Amino acid sequence: MTTTLNRTLNDSSEDKINTEERIKIRDIEIVDVIVMSGSAVSALALSYFFFQILLPVSGVLGFLVCWYVFFNIISTVAVWELRGAVKAKDHLARTFIWTGGMAAVVPLILVLVYVIGKGYHSLRPQFFTQDQKFVGALSDSTEGGGAHAIIGTLQQVGLASLISVPLGITTAVYLNEVNGRLAKPLRIIIDAMSAVPSIVAGLFIYAAWILALGNQQNGLAGSLALAVLFLPTVTRTSEVVLRLVPGGLREASLALGGTEWRTTSRVVLPTARSGLVTAVILGVARVIGETAPLILTVGGAFVMNANPFSGKQDSLPYFVFRLIRFPQEAQVQRAWTGAFVLVILVLVLFIIARAIGGRGPDHISRSKKRRLQRKGLA
Amino acid sequence: MSSDIALLDPGHKAAGLTATNVSCWFGTKKVLEGVNLDMAPGQVTALIGPSGCGKSTFLRTLNRMHELVPSATLAGEILIDGVDIYRGAIPVTDVRRRIGMVFQKPNPFPAMTVAENVVAGLKLSGMKVTRAERDHLIESCLTKAGLWNEVKNRLGDPGRALSGGQQQRLCIARSLAVSPQVLLMDEPCSALDPTSTRRIEQTISEISETVTVVIVTHNMQQAQRVSHRCAFFLAAENEPGRIIEEGATREIFSNPVDPRTNDYVNGRFG
Amino acid sequence: MSENILSEGTPVTSTSDVLTPVVRRSRADQIFRGIATTASVTTFILMGLIGTFLLVKGYDALRVAGWSFLTESAWAPDQGGAFGVAAMLPYTVQIALVALVIAVPVALCTALFITEYAPRKLRRILTAMIDLLAAVPSLIYGLWGLFYLQPRLITLSKWMADHLGWVPFFTVDDQYGTSLGLFPSSTFVAGVVVSLMVIPICTVVMREVFSQAPAGEREGAMALGGTRWGVVRDVVLPFGRGGIIGGSMLGLGRAMGETIAVTLIISPSFDAKWSILDQGSNSIAALIALKFSESSTFGISALMAAGLVLFVITLIVNAAASTVVSKSRSGASTEI
Ligand SMILES: Nc1ncnc2c1ncn2[C@@H]1O[C@H](COP(=O)(O)OP(=O)(O)OP(=O)(O)O)[C@@H](O)[C@H]1O
Numbered sequence: 001m002t003t004t005l006n007r008t009l010n011d012s013s014e015d016k017i018n019t020e021e022r023i024k025i026r027d028i029e030i031v032d033v034i035v036m037s038g039s040a041v042s043a044l045a046l047s048y049f050f051f052q053i054l055l056p057v058s059g060v061l062g063f064l065v066c067w068y069v070f071f072n073i074i075s076t077v078a079v080w081e082l083r084g085a086v087k088a089k090d091h092l093a094r095t096f097i098w099t100g101g102m103a104a105v106v107p108l109i110l111v112l113v114y115v116i117g118k119g120y121h122s123l124r125p126q127f128f129t130q131d132q133k134f135v136g137a138l139s140d141s142t143e144g145g146g147a148h149a150i151i152g153t154l155q156q157v158g159l160a161s162l163i164s165v166p167l168g169i170t171t172a173v174y175l176n177e178v179n180g181r182l183a184k185p186l187r188i189i190i191d192a193m194s195a196v197p198s199i200v201a202g203l204f205i206y207a208a209w210i211l212a213l214g215n216q217q218n219g220l221a222g223s224l225a226l227a228v229l230f231l232p233t234v235t236r237t238s239e240v241v242l243r244l245v246p247g248g249l250r251e252a253s254l255a256l257g258g259t260e261w262r263t264t265s266r267v268v269l270p271t272a273r274s275g276l277v278t279a280v281i282l283g284v285a286r287v288i289g290e291t292a293p294l295i296l297t298v299g300g301a302f303v304m305n306a307n308p309f310s311g312k313q314d315s316l317p318y319f320v321f322r323l324i325r326f327p328q329e330a331q332v333q334r335a336w337t338g339a340f341v342l343v344i345l346v347l348v349l350f351i352i353a354r355a356i357g358g359r360g361p362d363h364i365s366r367s368k369k370r371r372l373q374r375k376g377l378a
Numbered sequence: 379m380s381s382d383i384a385l386l387d388p389g390h391k392a393a394g395l396t397a398t399n400v401s402c403w404f405g406t407k408k409v410l411e412g413v414n415l416d417m418a419p420g421q422v423t424a425l426i427g428p429s430g431c432g433k434s435t436f437l438r439t440l441n442r443m444h445e446l447v448p449s450a451t452l453a454g455e456i457l458i459d460g461v462d463i464y465r466g467a468i469p470v471t472d473v474r475r476r477i478g479m480v481f482q483k484p485n486p487f488p489a490m491t492v493a494e495n496v497v498a499g500l501k502l503s504g505m506k507v508t509r510a511e512r513d514h515l516i517e518s519c520l521t522k523a524g525l526w527n528e529v530k531n532r533l534g535d536p537g538r539a540l541s542g543g544q545q546q547r548l549c550i551a552r553s554l555a556v557s558p559q560v561l562l563m564d565e566p567c568s569a570l571d572p573t574s575t576r577r578i579e580q581t582i583s584e585i586s587e588t589v590t591v592v593i594v595t596h597n598m599q600q601a602q603r604v605s606h607r608c609a610f611f612l613a614a615e616n617e618p619g620r621i622i623e624e625g626a627t628r629e630i631f632s633n634p635v636d637p638r639t640n641d642y643v644n645g646r647f648g
Numbered sequence: 649m650s651e652n653i654l655s656e657g658t659p660v661t662s663t664s665d666v667l668t669p670v671v672r673r674s675r676a677d678q679i680f681r682g683i684a685t686t687a688s689v690t691t692f693i694l695m696g697l698i699g700t701f702l703l704v705k706g707y708d709a710l711r712v713a714g715w716s717f718l719t720e721s722a723w724a725p726d727q728g729g730a731f732g733v734a735a736m737l738p739y740t741v742q743i744a745l746v747a748l749v750i751a752v753p754v755a756l757c758t759a760l761f762i763t764e765y766a767p768r769k770l771r772r773i774l775t776a777m778i779d780l781l782a783a784v785p786s787l788i789y790g791l792w793g794l795f796y797l798q799p800r801l802i803t804l805s806k807w808m809a810d811h812l813g814w815v816p817f818f819t820v821d822d823q824y825g826t827s828l829g830l831f832p833s834s835t836f837v838a839g840v841v842v843s844l845m846v847i848p849i850c851t852v853v854m855r856e857v858f859s860q861a862p863a864g865e866r867e868g869a870m871a872l873g874g875t876r877w878g879v880v881r882d883v884v885l886p887f888g889r890g891g892i893i894g895g896s897m898l899g900l901g902r903a904m905g906e907t908i909a910v911t912l913i914i915s916p917s918f919d920a921k922w923s924i925l926d927q928g929s930n931s932i933a934a935l936i937a938l939k940f941s942e943s944s945t946f947g948i949s950a951l952m953a954a955g956l957v958l959f960v961i962t963l964i965v966n967a968a969a970s971t972v973v974s975k976s977r978s979g980a981s982t983e984i
């Protein structure tokens with residue numbers, strides 16, 4: 001995320017139209033290409049031989065692993081022969097690092113594709129309008145819906161944001177702009193807090209809010225648990241964003257006779273605006289899928305309860321978590337539908353966050369333009 | 379003694395600054411020692427000297443920007459029109475409003491348009507103006523900074539959409555909009571081309587009647603062109619910087635008293 | 649310069665008479681500071697409250713169990729039986745370690761790839777992917793792990809048990825030989841799934857530290873004709889050591905606290921064992937999630953105590969990690 005934020009502040013590169021031909025700077029030379037493709041082909045042959053004839057294992061994955069290992073051995077030896085040991089090590093390191101980089105991405109794609117593939121076909125429009133009141137374990141998987149869970153999630157996450165976002169950004173402002181005596185211990189506390197396991201956050205709210213203060217399990221309790229998880233995230237990311245605001249701007253504002261408050265509210269926060277919005281949305285995307293703390297706090301329900309302040313509520317992740325463990329095929333399928341909606345929700349939030357994060361601080365929105373025109377400043 | 383100078387008073391006067399026995403530290407490292415300098419009202423004072431001798435540090439003590447660096451401390455006394463700026467007679471925000479500053483690198487506020495940038499100081503120091511006054515202020519400040527003709531049709535663009543030289547003049551206009559009595563400039567032209575530099579020097583000459591200007595520059599020609607008085611700073615190795623010589627610019631450049639000054643202004647060291 | 653107007657009571661005796669600038673803040677600024685400070689204090693208190701409440705509510709159970717809470721491996725507080733975390737704790741650590749063994753190398757490669765190797769466009773995409781990896785809910789990973797990964801992974805488990813059985817962790821004793829049915833719901837499967845959640849955490853920290861490796865040294869190494877790997881080995885990795893260690897520890901903290909994915913995958917076992925491949929595992933977080941709904945007041949008190957143990961452990965791990973990371977980060981500097 002930091003790169004997004006970075007970009008918001010240093011983004012002024014314009015693409016110029018150029019007709020001259022540029023020198024192409026190649027990292028890879030022709031010899032390399034020949035060595036690589038040669039190695040790939042011979043490794044393929046070798047692994048075919050081994051795989052089919054010698055090893056009694058099967059499966060595409062095993063074959064690919066085999067191929068990969070052979071490829072590395074052959075190509076490294078080839079580079080060694082042609083270019084010497086230093087280059088060979090460089091080559092080997094490069095392949096490993098490329099592989100490692102890809103290894104992080106492959107499962108992500110697998111996960112998304114799998115969940116989407118599992119979930120989309122039972123999704124009907126009524127998923128967004130109905131609850132599970134008239135649905136039994138044996139009803140068809142397309143019947144009923146998750147509206148109660150979606151409403152619950154939106155309310156809980158909304159309430160949690162209402163608590164955490166102002167508190168978190170204000171704390172970040174304290175850390176970065178006021179920089180008072182508490183700043184140092186506070187940073188440590190925030191770091192520690194961001195390590196609180198989500199289940200512990202739920203346990204804490206259960207202990208403090210429900211057991212000690214005598215409240216019931218409801219949407220609010222859930223949102224408090226989410227807030228505990230959300231707060232450190234917002235604070236940390238906002239602090240990073242505020243730190244990226246060049247100190248020169250603060251000095252310029254102070255040099256104009258600006259007070260601390262006005263410097264923060266009129267210069268620092270507006271400059272960091274898109275970064276802050278990104279931070280908040282990414283934070284929302286993270287808590288929206290939290291399941292563990294809600295198991296302890298919201299209670300769960302199969303029917304619509306649009307009042308987060310009283311009565312048990314459901315939430316989308318909890319809905320999925322409960323249904324997936326049913327033995328009936330239809331219930332499991334309903335859970336997949338819920339998971340699909342959840343993933344789409346997270347993806348949409350993520351894309352919005354990145355789109356906003358890509359804007360520079362000098363982006364003038366349409367509403368701002370209108371406001372400026374009204375004031376005669378444009 | 380309070381700061382009851384009518385805000386935006388059109389007849390406000392340039393103020394004199396007097397620094398007496400100013401020393402500065404960063405942590406335990408002393409970077410400036412016993413600086414005495416009188417910056418007379420309505421005059422342009424140039425601070426010259428090799429890199430690292432404490433010119434910027436001194437300049438920043440003059441409007442209390444020095445104390446923003448966490449480890450920074452200072453000693454001595456700085457008076458504006460006879461009133462101490464450090465011991466609470468004037469609120470620090472008023473000190474900074476009355477003693478404006480233009481930085482080495484142009485730093486218009488990125489989240490504001492050109493016009494908003496000019497009047498940013500009003501918002502930041504909480505001054506209220508009518509719309510007509512504000513529009514007038516925008517035009518007059520941009521005119522004074524020599525930028526009006528170039529940007530009058532682009533007032534709604536983001537401040538950073540201007541060129542470097544234009545941005546720097548925008549920053550000058552921004553400083554002028556709060557009617558400072560003193561304007562501090564730290565190498566304002568070091569990032570600019572000769573044309574923009576000339577334009578800013580012209581601006582300095584024009585505003586110096588109503589504003590006292592203190593300018594740090596590495597450009598000897600510039601010091602000669604714009605300043606009335608000149609102070610030469612020098613720091614020996616591992617020692618704090620001091621003023622070696624100060625006086626009328628003509629004197630400093632034509633027959634300096636100290637041989638080190640002579641060497642420096644003639645480009646023989648530093 | 650002749651008229652030195654000295655304010656009363658400030659004799660200028662020596663130049664080292666350090667001045668304390670007087671700052672009188674405006675009303676608005678005082679309020680501003682007040683609000684910001686209040687918010688911070690609230691955050692402070694909140695953190696303290698978490699530990700306090702877990703302790704208060706877990707006290708009943710802790711008093712009954714005493715030190716045996718850390719040595720007892722059964723969990724039967726509601727039946728009046730003994731209970732403790734002695735089984736869960738090793739399992740929790742095992743799962744976390746499996747996750748780290750996979751995640752750290754992958755994260756290291758990814759971070760190096762992003763900072764050193766990737767073409768610019770790919771770098772942007774990959775950074776976004778890593779952010780997305782962190783944004784996907786652990787529930788989703790759990791589902792995928794349970795339904796997609798596990799059936800495929802147990803083939804590997806079996807292969808490891810058959811061929812690498814001499815490694816203590818991979819030993820599966822079964823007098824009838826190994827069959828695929830032995831391997832689902834194991835520590836290993838849970839650890840692999842958790843590693844997906846740890847990768848982005850480690851990567852982000854490592855990437856940040858690597859990107860701060862001094863450009864001068866980096867270019868210096870290049871200019872001497874060093875290969876890219878040479879630069880990485882001699883400049884980037886030594887510089888980023890703190891980030892690698894700290895990032896891994898942050899990942900460890902996250903892995904030990906992971907709840908829902910583990911809950912979905914494991915089948916609870918209350919006997920600690922060395923082997924990670926065969927069925928049966930546990931974790932404190934999963935225990936809380938699984939037992940919560942069926943526990944009485946005392947049972948919940950016992951869960952609170954377990955939560956407290958988890959809380960304290962993750963706190964220590966994380967505090968250590970933050971110290972290591974922050975030491976290797978360079979501070980911001982003011983430019984004059
Ligand atoms: N934030 C700081 N922390 C510690 N030392 C500093 C800091 N800023 C400046 N210094 C030191 O104070 C001394 C004076 O610095 P200053 O910036 O005032 O020099 P200068 O005359 O403006 O130089 P230049 O012409 O290069 O701008 C230098 O030795 C510098 O290293």
Ligand SMILES: [Mg+2]
Nearest residue numbers: 433434435984
């Ligand atoms: Mg300087």
